[in-house]
Amino acid sequence: MTVDGANPATEKRESPRRKILPYGDRHGDGMVQVSFTLELPDGPEAEEAGRQVMKLMGLTDPQIVSSEPLGPSFTFFVGYGKLLRPVDLDNLKVAKLPWEKLDPETINKMVRERLGRPIIVVGAATGTDAHTIGLDAILNYKGYAGDHGLEAYSAFRVVNMGSQVENRDLVAKARELRADAVLVSQVVTQRNVHISNLTALVELLEAEGLRDDVVLVCGGPRLSHALAVELGYDAGFGPGTKPSEVASYLVQEVLKRKGV
Numbered sequence: 001m002t003v004d005g006a007n008p009a010t011e012k013r014e015s016p017r018r019k020i021l022p023y024g025d026r027h028g029d030g031m032v033q034v035s036f037t038l039e040l041p042d043g044p045e046a047e048e049a050g051r052q053v054m055k056l057m058g059l060t061d062p063q064i065v066s067s068e069p070l071g072p073s074f075t076f077f078v079g080y081g082k083l084l085r086p087v088d089l090d091n092l093k094v095a096k097l098p099w100e101k102l103d104p105e106t107i108n109k110m111v112r113e114r115l116g117r118p119i120i121v122v123g124a125a126t127g128t129d130a131h132t133i134g135l136d137a138i139l140n141y142k143g144y145a146g147d148h149g150l151e152a153y154s155a156f157r158v159v160n161m162g163s164q165v166e167n168r169d170l171v172a173k174a175r176e177l178r179a180d181a182v183l184v185s186q187v188v189t190q191r192n193v194h195i196s197n198l199t200a201l202v203e204l205l206e207a208e209g210l211r212d213d214v215v216l217v218c219g220g221p222r223l224s225h226a227l228a229v230e231l232g233y234d235a236g237f238g239p240g241t242k243p244s245e246v247a248s249y250l251v252q253e254v255l256k257r258k259g260v
C-alpha cells in the first residue's frame, strides 16, 4: 500500500500523486520528534498535558520521551508521535526567488564594468536587538560557513553599524553615505518586536523621502522573503543565508535600478 491508501498492485494511475510522510526509521512510518515547554511543574499532570498538546498537533501515539523541569513552574518536553496525513508534493506552491546565484568573480566584474564604483551598503541590527552574529556573518570579511562576507568583495563598500542602532541613526547614515542598500538584522521576535521595528524603519525611510533610493533588505532566523515583501522590503533572508546569496541579490537589484 502507498501512503494514500492505493494498492499499486491493483490500481494503475496515469500520473500518481506524489505524497510523502515524515521518515523515522522506515519508509512511510510518519514518525516525528517535537519539543515544547509548558508552564506547569514537572510531574504526571504536566506529562499528560504534554501528550494532549501532541494530540492537538494531529499526532497519533504521542509519547513523552523526556521531561525536564525548567525551574519550579515550567517543564520542557521532547516527544515522539506519528503524523499520518501526508504532504501532497503536487500541490506545493514554492516561492522562487527572483534573482540568480552568481559567483564572487562575476559579481566583482559586473560592478566594476557596469557601475564603476563599489555598491555602498549600510547594515545594522536595529532597536533593542543586541544580536550581531547574523549581521556580521553576512557583512564581515570572514563571512559564514566558508562563504566570505560582503567586505571580501571589491564590489561592495560596507559600513556595519553593529547592534542596538536606532532607526533614525541608520537612516541618517544611509543619507550621509548615499547608500545604495540598507541591510537590517532582526533576531529577537518576542511579542513581534521585529515586525514593529521593521515597519517603523520603512515608515521613516518613506517620511524622509529615501525609500526609493535604497534597496532595503532584512534578515534574521524568523524572516522570509515573503514576510519581508509584505512589510514593504525589497527582499528578506532567513536562517542559513550565505553572504554570497545576499551579494548576488544586491548586485542584480542595484544594477537593474541604476539601469546599467
Ligand code: B12
Residues within 6 Å of the ligand: 123, 128, 129, 130, 131, 132, 133, 134, 135, 137, 138, 144, 183, 184, 185, 186, 187, 188, 189, 190, 217, 218, 219, 220, 221, 222, 237, 238, 239, 240, 241, 242, 246
Ligand atoms: C548568541 C546569542 C545571544 C548573544 C548575542 C551575541 C551577539 N554578539 O550576537 C547574547 C548573549 C548577547 C544574546 C542575548 C539575548 N538573547 Co540571544 N541568542 C543567541 C543564540 C544562542 C545564537 C544566535 C546566533 O548568533 N546565531 C548564529 C547566526 C549566524 O544565525 P542568525 O542570527 O540566524 O543569522 C543568520 C540568518 O538569520 C541571516 N541573517 C541574520 N541577520 C541578517 C541580516 C541580513 C541583512 C541578512 C541578509 C541576513 C541575516 O543570515 C545569518 C547567516 O545565515 C540564539 C539561539 C540560537 N541557537 O539561535 C539566542 C536567541 C536568539 N536569543 C534569544 C533571547 C531571548 C535573547 C535575550 C532577550 C535573552 C535575555 N533575556 O536577555 C538577549 C537579547 C538581548 C537584546 N537586547 O537583544 C532568543 C530569541 C527568542 C525570540 N524568538 O525572540 C534565542 C532564539 C534563544 C532562545 N531560544 O530563547 N543572545
